[in-house]
Amino acid sequence: xxxxxxxxxxxxxxxxxxxxxALKEAAFAALVTFGLCIPxxxxxxxxxxxxxxxxxxxxxxxxxAVLIVFVGRLxxxxxxxxxxxxxxxxxxxPNALLPAMAKLLPVLAPLAIGFLFVFPIVAIFGSGWQxxxxxxxxxxxxxxxxxxxxxxxxxxxxLAGLLxxxxxxxxxxxxxxxxxxxxxxxxxxxxxxxxxxxxxxLPIAGLLAAFWGVLLGFPVxxxxxxxxxxxxxxxxxxxxxxxxxxxxxxxxxxxxxTIPRPSFFGIxxxxxxSGFAAVFGLEFSPLYRTIFLYYVIxxxxxxxxxxxxxxxxxPVGRAWEALREDEIACRSLGxxxxxxxxxAFAIGAGFGGVAGAFFAARQGFISPESFTFMExxxxxxxxxxxxxxxxxxxxIAAVAMIGGPELMREMDLLKPIFGADFDPTKxxxxxxxxxxxxxxxxxxxxxxxxxxxxxxxxxxxxxSGSLVKEGHG
Amino acid sequence: xxxxxxxxxxxxxxxxxxxxxxxxxxxEARKGEITALIGPNGAGKTTVFNCIxxxxxxxxxxxxxTHDDGSSFLLERMPDFxxxxxxxxxxxFQNIRLFSGLTVLENLLVAQHNVLxxxxxxxxxxxxxxxxxxxxxxxxxxxxxYWLDKxxxxxxxxxxxxxxAYGDQRRLEIARAMCTEPLLLCLDEPAAxxxxxxxxxxxxxxxxxxxxxxxxLLLIEHDMSVVMEISDHVVVLDYGTKISDGTPKEVQSxxxxxxxxxxxxxxxxxxxxxxxxxx
Numbered sequence: 001x002x003x004x005x006x007x008x009x010x011x012x013x014x015x016x017x018x019x020x021x022a023l024k025e026a027a028f029a030a031l032v033t034f035g036l037c038i039p040x041x042x043x044x045x046x047x048x049x050x051x052x053x054x055x056x057x058x059x060x061x062x063x064x065a066v067l068i069v070f071v072g073r074l075x076x077x078x079x080x081x082x083x084x085x086x087x088x089x090x091x092x093x094p095n096a097l098l099p100a101m102a103k104l105l106p107v108l109a110p111l112a113i114g115f116l117f118v119f120p121i122v123a124i125f126g127s128g129w130q131x132x133x134x135x136x137x138x139x140x141x142x143x144x145x146x147x148x149x150x151x152x153x154x155x156x157x158x159l160a161g162l163l164x165x166x167x168x169x170x171x172x173x174x175x176x177x178x179x180x181x182x183x184x185x186x187x188x189x190x191x192x193x194x195x196x197x198x199x200x201x202l203p204i205a206g207l208l209a210a211f212w213g214v215l216l217g218f219p220v221x222x223x224x225x226x227x228x229x230x231x232x233x234x235x236x237x238x239x240x241x242x243x244x245x246x247x248x249x250x251x252x253x254x255x256x257x258t259i260p261r262p263s264f265f266g267i268x269x270x271x272x273x274s275g276f277a278a279v280f281g282l283e284f285s286p287l288y289r290t291i292f293l294y295y296v297i298x299x300x301x302x303x304x305x306x307x308x309x310x311x312x313x314x315p316v317g318r319a320w321e322a323l324r325e326d327e328i329a330c331r332s333l334g335x336x337x338x339x340x341x342x343x344a345f346a347i348g349a350g351f352g353g354v355a356g357a358f359f360a361a362r363q364g365f366i367s368p369e370s371f372t373f374m375e376x377x378x379x380x381x382x383x384x385x386x387x388x389x390x391x392x393x394x395x396i397a398a399v400a401m402i403g404g405p406e407l408m409r410e411m412d413l414l415k416p417i418f419g420a421d422f423d424p425t426k427x428x429x430x431x432x433x434x435x436x437x438x439x440x441x442x443x444x445x446x447x448x449x450x451x452x453x454x455x456x457x458x459x460x461x462x463x464s465g466s467l468v469k470e471g472h473g
Numbered sequence: 474x475x476x477x478x479x480x481x482x483x484x485x486x487x488x489x490x491x492x493x494x495x496x497x498x499x500x501e502a503r504k505g506e507i508t509a510l511i512g513p514n515g516a517g518k519t520t521v522f523n524c525i526x527x528x529x530x531x532x533x534x535x536x537x538x539t540h541d542d543g544s545s546f547l548l549e550r551m552p553d554f555x556x557x558x559x560x561x562x563x564x565x566f567q568n569i570r571l572f573s574g575l576t577v578l579e580n581l582l583v584a585q586h587n588v589l590x591x592x593x594x595x596x597x598x599x600x601x602x603x604x605x606x607x608x609x610x611x612x613x614x615x616x617x618x619y620w621l622d623k624x625x626x627x628x629x630x631x632x633x634x635x636x637x638a639y640g641d642q643r644r645l646e647i648a649r650a651m652c653t654e655p656l657l658l659c660l661d662e663p664a665a666x667x668x669x670x671x672x673x674x675x676x677x678x679x680x681x682x683x684x685x686x687x688x689x690l691l692l693i694e695h696d697m698s699v700v701m702e703i704s705d706h707v708v709v710l711d712y713g714t715k716i717s718d719g720t721p722k723e724v725q726s727x728x729x730x731x732x733x734x735x736x737x738x739x740x741x742x743x744x745x746x747x748x749x750x751x752x
Contacts, residue, residue: 334558468574
């Protein structure tokens with residue numbers, strides 16, 4: 001650790017000292033902001049009552065933006081200078097917080113998992129029978145889907161170091177596998193299995209997605225870095241375009257609706273006499289299904305984490321990480337890099353497919369709109385923000401990336417500060433972007449950049465993020 | 474006494490476009506011996522290494538590796554990872570290639586990938602906790618410990634490989650290659666950048682690998698104190714052609730070798746060229 005710190009300070013040792021260079025940097029950043037703000041912020045258009053286009057000028061907002069960037073950049077520069085000079089930072093970011101948390105992990109892990117298990121009960125107590133659906137569904141289920149996707153992609157990007165920009169393709173394969181099997185294949189062959197459709201199709205969706213992962217893996221094996229990213233990106237788009245255009249197969253833009261919802265191991269969640277509520281002698285409520293879905297995705301996400309943790313300690317997991325560090329050295333040690341890459345693609349894609357099947361079952365309706373490049377980008381952002389390879393980091397990043405913007409909708413308490421016409425939902429993307437910039441400056445290697453070794457002789461020491469490579473693609 | 478040839482390089486030529494990096498090279502590395510491949514910079518030594526370990530496919534020629542049981546492998550036809558896994562040839566690199574973000578111990582465990590993979594039932598058995606994976610992983614740590622001990626890296630076992638000092642990294646790379654249980658260990662300039670004390674230590678390590686572990690060595694080296702001290706057999710390359718082959722003593726006094734290394738006066742060039750056989 002000491003050496004890693006030395007290295008960091010050596011790198012920053014060339015920082016120019018003094019207030020003038022800091023002011024210069026800040027002024028430059030402010031100028032750039034000003035330039036960007038002129039077309040984006042300074043002029044706004046709206047239609048008045050007579051449908052005339054009115055140009056609004058908002059120079060005060062521009063001034064605020066420029067001022068914020070100036071002060072922020074100044075602080076960042078001064079901070080850098082302080083650190084280079086060997087002193088404490090001017091504004092201290094809680095850098096020590098995360099490593100300290102990492103030490104507490106053995107305690108935190110059961111606590112966090114325990115909280116996840118009681119979350120629906122907490123939500124019901126906190127916001128009532130009706131109000132809790134929003135919390136369990138929009139927050140719980142939604143975040144956990146992305147946690148699972150993040151953990152799945154983490155195998156490909158974080159462990160094996162293969163930059164995959166088309167992860168959404170496997171999510172789509174999983175979702176469409178479930179939707180098509182449950183709406184077409186099962187009713188046509190064994191309609192009696194209808195209530196079990198979800199449980200039968202979940203593994204099928206995972207396997208199909210894994211198969212497509214291998215199929216994508218083969219042609220891109222020789223590619224690295226940017227080229228791999230471009231081809232995977234294209235693959236994601238191809239899948240989406242096929243789903244849009246092959247109308248007979250996928251329903252095109254109209255998508256697939258009336259997808260069977262998951263049953264409670266054969267007992268459907270409906271108001272009928274054989275439904276879940278009637279069987280267990282409860283009053284019918286849609287909440288039961290939501291809670292059930294929550295536990296299903298929780299178990300699926302935990303399964304992903306469990307498999308990842310186990311695999312990391314297996315030869316194949318170590319080979320993934322070795323591949324990320326140095327592919328040529330891997331080959332010199334007799335590791336078949338082809339099959340190693342393919343297993344990473346397949347397993348990562350498999351989890352994406354299972355998450356996709358769950359998504360289809362939860363929504364009851366899917367269309368190609370749900371599987372745009374934006375989804376891939378969000379999942380990749382979760383992995384990168386969280387710290388590549390770190391399960392905790394990815395989970396925290398998923399909560400922040402998905403839960404954060406959702407939470408901004410609830411920020412009514414800001415109204416007294418900014419006035420009654422303040423609409424927090426308007427600013428959520430702005431604040432979200434700001435948070436991303438802060439993370440980039442504060443933790444460029446992701447929230448948890450240290451790597452936990454998979455085996456040790458005397459004591460397990462985390463590996464500093466500066467030594468861990470990001471892979472070549 | 475000459476033991477049986479382990480590695481036979483026959484008429485190997487490697488061309489990169491118009492450039493002939495290795496020209497009709499033939500030599501043998503015998504079992505239980507340390508064979509050194511020397512020559513001035515750009516002589517084609519690393520190219521020969523890359524051909525033997527499968528990173529390049531030679532344009533012409535044949536490279537045969539014969540195991541004790543008589544089975545032989547045509548290395549020029551095998552993919553690189555299979556040469557390491559089946560033919561049992563391990564190598565190190567001129568510019569060290571460690572897994573810097575993995576710990577020292579993990580580096581040695583990755584090297585035992587194929588053994589562990591089999592014992593974990595290609596992951597499935599290990600994932601379900603079946604089979605002998607536990608025993609195998611214990612054995613793998615024991616083997617890693619043996620090599621850590623031998624390369625004096627025991628104290629650094631749990632540190633990231635990227636944090637080691639240069640000399641330690643060199644030794645770790647040798648330990649990692651040895652963890653693949655090779656019959657032939659190819660070392661590309663193992664003494665580069667080492668101080669005299671470290672290179673003396675390296676001599677002892679390499680001798681011990683030959684004698685105690687029964688592994689034959691093939692090494693590229695510029696450090697003559699290492700080459701002359703430990704090698705049993707020296708092959709000298711210049712411009713991709715073999716100019717000398719024999720014991721260290723013979724090679725040392727070979728005028729062609731001296732000419733290649735020290736250079737000659739302009740007027741002597743023609744005479745030396747005629748002697749060396751360059752038209």
